[in-house]
Amino acid sequence: MAEKQILAYFKSREEAEGAAAKLKSLRIEDMRVDEIGRFPGEGSDRIENPVNADFSGLGYLTLGGDFPDRDAAVLAAADASASGMAVSGEDDTMGRNYLLTAVMDEDVHHQALRVVEQGGGLL
Numbered sequence: 709m710a711e712k713q714i715l716a717y718f719k720s721r722e723e724a725e726g727a728a729a730k731l732k733s734l735r736i737e738d739m740r741v742d743e744i745g746r747f748p749g750e751g752s753d754r755i756e757n758p759v760n761a762d763f764s765g766l767g768y769l770t771l772g773g774d775f776p777d778r779d780a781a782v783l784a785a786a787d788a789s790a791s792g793m794a795v796s797g798e799d800d801t802m803g804r805n806y807l808l809t810a811v812m813d814e815d816v817h818h819q820a821l822r823v824v825e826q827g828g829g830l831l
Contacts, residue, residue: 709813709814709815710813710814711811711812711813711814712811712812712813712814712817713809713810713811713812714808714809714810714812714817714820714821714824714831715807715808715809715831716807716808716810716824716829716830716831717804717805717806717807717808717829717830718741718804718806718807718808718827718828718829718830719803719804719805719806719828720806721741721743721806723806723827723828723829724741724806724807724808724829725741726827727808727823727824727827727828727829728741728808728810730823730827731810731812731820731823731824734812734816734819734820734823735816736810736811736812736816736820738810738811738812739808739809739810739811740808740809741806741807741808741809742806742807742809743805743806743807744805744806744807745805766781766784766785766790767781767784767785767787767790771784771787771790804830808824808829
């Protein structure tokens with residue numbers, strides 16, 4: 709039998725794990741929930757003082773990113789959302805930082821899609 713997959717975005721880990729629990733009732737075992745983001749790293753976890761310049765760049769402060777090199781940091785700071793004033797450029801997945809990935813047999817795929825949508829997931 710052919711395999712199908714689902715990638716679904718959720719607003720909270722609880723929503724994603726709730727959908728995963730319901731998918732288990734469909735005999736789907738190959739799945740996981742991961743936290744994702746637009747930018748790499750954990751971001752700022754301590755108080756920063758921009759006057760002292762004890763931070764790596766604007767992207768680190770406003771986007772929560774740890775960038776691998778100076779070029780990536782400069783490009784991230786050029787993003788409209790770095791200023792905190794942007795309303796454009798957002799897509800449907802904004803604010804949905806939890807990704808449920810599941811692989812299943814084709815015969816339960818449509819049921820699994822319904823379960824994910826009813827659980828608040830964005831496909």
